[in-house]
Amino acid sequence: MIAVDLSDRKRKILQAIIDEYIWTAEPVGSRAISKKENLGLSSATIRNEMADLEEMGYLVQPHTSAGRVPSDAGYRFYVNSLMQNYKIGMEAVTQLRELLEARVSQLEKLIKYAAAIASSLTDYAAVATAPKESNSHIRKIDLVPVASHTVMLIVVTRDVQSRAINADIDGESCEKLSKLLNAKLAGLKADDIDFEKIQKIQRETENKLSINPKVLIDILHFVYDTITADTETEIYVNNAKSILRYPEYSNVEKAEKILSFLEDKENLKKLVETDGNDGIEAKIGKENDFEILQDCSLVSVNYSLGDKTSGKLAVIGPKRMNYAKVFASLDLISNEIDKILGYYMNDG
């Protein structure tokens, strides 16, 4: 890290430059700063200071005879110690609360909405992960025939998963089989169930039910799949197209590459998976591992989902994003989610 021994004046000037650049997206010159700011200094003085700041690595000049642009280090310094608190309007806060409260009745969708809210508050792309409860109890398993060749398998943990299975089983056999499955599996955690267990159930069941053994195997496989798939992390992206609005991506090819990247859930999972650091974290430009995102910034926060599991909410935008606003928004949203989930998701 670069030493932080900046004079008060330099700090003010740096802040002014970055604020200005975030707003205009154009190299800012000494004159603009000397005019706009209260600090009673001429452009010449500011010029000298800017030259210093450049030498220190906080600013760069796209070319001689252009104004200055913040470097990654400049943004980093800004985020760490310069930026002003952003105050989110009270209306937005209450609106957010209402929105989230209303969604609690569909917990599965809460996270999706959190991402939507983050992107609408900030107007950048937002990503949210909704880790399925990795190891929650199986509360119930059910098999319900829904059409002539189709049986619906339903597994209730903290969440509900269902999948249609092609099999010809009558209602009675379904009921018997689900009773049996419940007896064997309910109350267990997903981690406790391995393939051998399933095979054991198969052997024990085979003769007790009037189900074609081949079909039975199929169903048990699906049960196994469904239970173990439970740990899969869902991930949502919102407003990815917003990057088209920022001049730094007016290059269509680049924009398309980023959009493709943001569409690929594997990428996104890698992107947001990190140590469960509390608090808000920013990755600025090259601090980012992915090449394509190296002139973007990613600001993320962990929220806790019930007991141990935690999810992530992140905003992706241009390096010159409005960090103050993004930080404030993520802080607000994650706090609200924590409150709500902490209350409702406590294991009973």
Add this chain to the structure above:
Amino acid sequence: MIAVDLSDRKRKILQAIIDEYIWTAEPVGSRAISKKENLGLSSATIRNEMADLEEMGYLVQPHTSAGRVPSDAGYRFYVNSLMQNYKIGMEAVTQLRELLEARVSQLEKLIKYAAAIASSLTDYAAVATAPKESNSHIRKIDLVPVASHTVMLIVVTRDVQSRAINADIDGESCEKLSKLLNAKLAGLKADDIDFEKIQKIQRETENKLSINPKVLIDILHFVYDTITADTETEIYVNNAKSILRYPEYSNVEKAEKILSFLEDKENLKKLVETDGNDGIEAKIGKENDFEILQDCSLVSVNYSLGDKTSGKLAVIGPKRMNYAKVFASLDLISNEIDKILGYYMNDG
């Protein structure tokens, strides 16, 4: 409609021009045609024919001294009577079949994958609607407590819907209530259930169960909501960003407008909702009702979902899309879906 009395030669020339333009996206000149095609004609002759075709409204000239570009009418004529059959490779076909077959175990997702396949086959944006079974029987209703303050409501029709409800009810009461709900509601169709019915159940239930009446009302409301929400049409978009690849949208602002449009599900629903015409239908350019899409084309097909309900699968791309390929792809996919759904979704 314009009269169809084109000489064979004119037809050949028009076809060649459109084929070429679809490929290059650049105005095509007489020389290119006279060289490429087998018809042994000089550029001068072709020039005359092109002038005729322009007068007839099939071609337009961006400016004097540029080649010709097909008009909407030109594309229409091409689609109606010029375009060659496109043969989809056998590998793609078998791959598609396997993919769909594999997804049958999750019928709800089948349509989503159909859209994905359509967009990957054609490389244009694809939209698919998955109308929920509007009026299927309620097979089962279940209430399962999943956390200290949360009860999961599960409604099985042909599909499974679930939603978490904040309520403190113990397992026993849940069971009693679900038994009661099943007794009253199972076997009915969604249409048969109105709000009065729910209220009646409430009155009848109130005293039999040890559930806080306020909570009971809440739950019944959710049951009602969930059952009636069943008719809601789900809609999926895929590969919207592909439009960035086509030079006609290199204008970023326009591209963003279209992307926004394609993100708004309300728009999309309006876009694809039409009379359930069988067969494949194309809306070319201005034939489209939405202003933003007036230099796009939309090709759509209906697939039938079980008995009466039908869904739509559509591809959206530039007017100079590869119609033959798109038609063939949609034809293939919709046929496969019809086959699969016709078999598995038959009401039992």
Add this chain to the structure above:
DNA sequence: TGTTAGCACTCGATTAACGTGAGTGCTAAC
């Protein structure tokens, strides 16, 4: 010693002028 006015200089961006070439329409000859 720090600040500032003044000035020469740099260099991207904008505009203008110009040549190039793909393509046309028309005419006259085959």
Add this chain to the structure above:
DNA sequence: GTTAGCACTCACGTTAATCGAGTGCTAACA
């Protein structure tokens, strides 16, 4: 009816000229 030939048009790419925002440096000033 077809085609070779030719004058004409006009978007596009290149080059040259101009402009101006912004800089660094120097010298004067408080």
